[in-house]
Amino acid sequence: MTHELTFLEPFAPNLEPAADGQEPAADRPQPAPHEPPPLSMKAEPGAHDPEPAPLRLTTFDNAEGYDELVIARAIPFRTVCEHHLLPFAGVAHVGYLPAERILGLSKLARLVEHFAARPQTQERLTRQVADCLLERLRPRGAGVVLEAEHTCMTLRGVRATGATTITSALLGCLRADPRSRAEFFALAGVHV
Numbered sequence: 001m002t003h004e005l006t007f008l009e010p011f012a013p014n015l016e017p018a019a020d021g022q023e024p025a026a027d028r029p030q031p032a033p034h035e036p037p038p039l040s041m042k043a044e045p046g047a048h049d050p051e052p053a054p055l056r057l058t059t060f061d062n063a064e065g066y067d068e069l070v071i072a073r074a075i076p077f078r079t080v081c082e083h084h085l086l087p088f089a090g091v092a093h094v095g096y097l098p099a100e101r102i103l104g105l106s107k108l109a110r111l112v113e114h115f116a117a118r119p120q121t122q123e124r125l126t127r128q129v130a131d132c133l134l135e136r137l138r139p140r141g142a143g144v145v146l147e148a149e150h151t152c153m154t155l156r157g158v159r160a161t162g163a164t165t166i167t168s169a170l171l172g173c174l175r176a177d178p179r180s181r182a183e184f185f186a187l188a189g190v191h192v
Contacts, residue, residue: 061101071095071187072108081152082119090148090164093188094129096139097173097180103137122148122167130169141172143184
């Protein structure tokens with residue numbers, strides 16, 4: 001049985017007048033917008049959502065009973081610091097311990113990209129990815145570690161070139177069980 005979480009792209013027709021001899025502006029292919037639209041998530045396909053998002057997550061029943069940590073390491077991301085309006089970029093390590101469902105591996109990267117598409121703080125971005133995994137996938141545990149360089153630290157103020165910030169969010173058994181937590185950090189390549 002497949003469980004789908006659907007995120008639809010918004011549609012906004014261009015209503016500018018057509019030039020002589022051209023098709024109406026709304027019918028012509030439009031260039032990509034400079035900024036991503038506001039994103040939100042919904043749990044059911046077809047449910048009303050005033051701010052749809054371009055993301056589709058498909059889960060699959062865990063019929064084989066996978067009991068191993070699933071971790072995607074070094075997922076690149078970039079976003080803008082909501083405090084300073086300067087970019088920060090880095091890598092995300094995202095993982096979970098499956099329960100009844102598993103997720104397509106590329107969807108872990110899409111999840112990071114989804115939440116990084118708006119001005120953010122690193123702390124909130126870390127927690128949003130972990131909370132979404134826990135809420136939508138219902139694994140036994142979920143973990144997210146973000147390592148990023150903030151230009152607000154490297155280009156202005158203290159000018160700490162090369163300084164990185166690491167944040168983590170561990171939920172479920174990855175928080176409660178010291179062995180699972182240690183295994184997650186070791187596989188993610190984070191030394192604690």
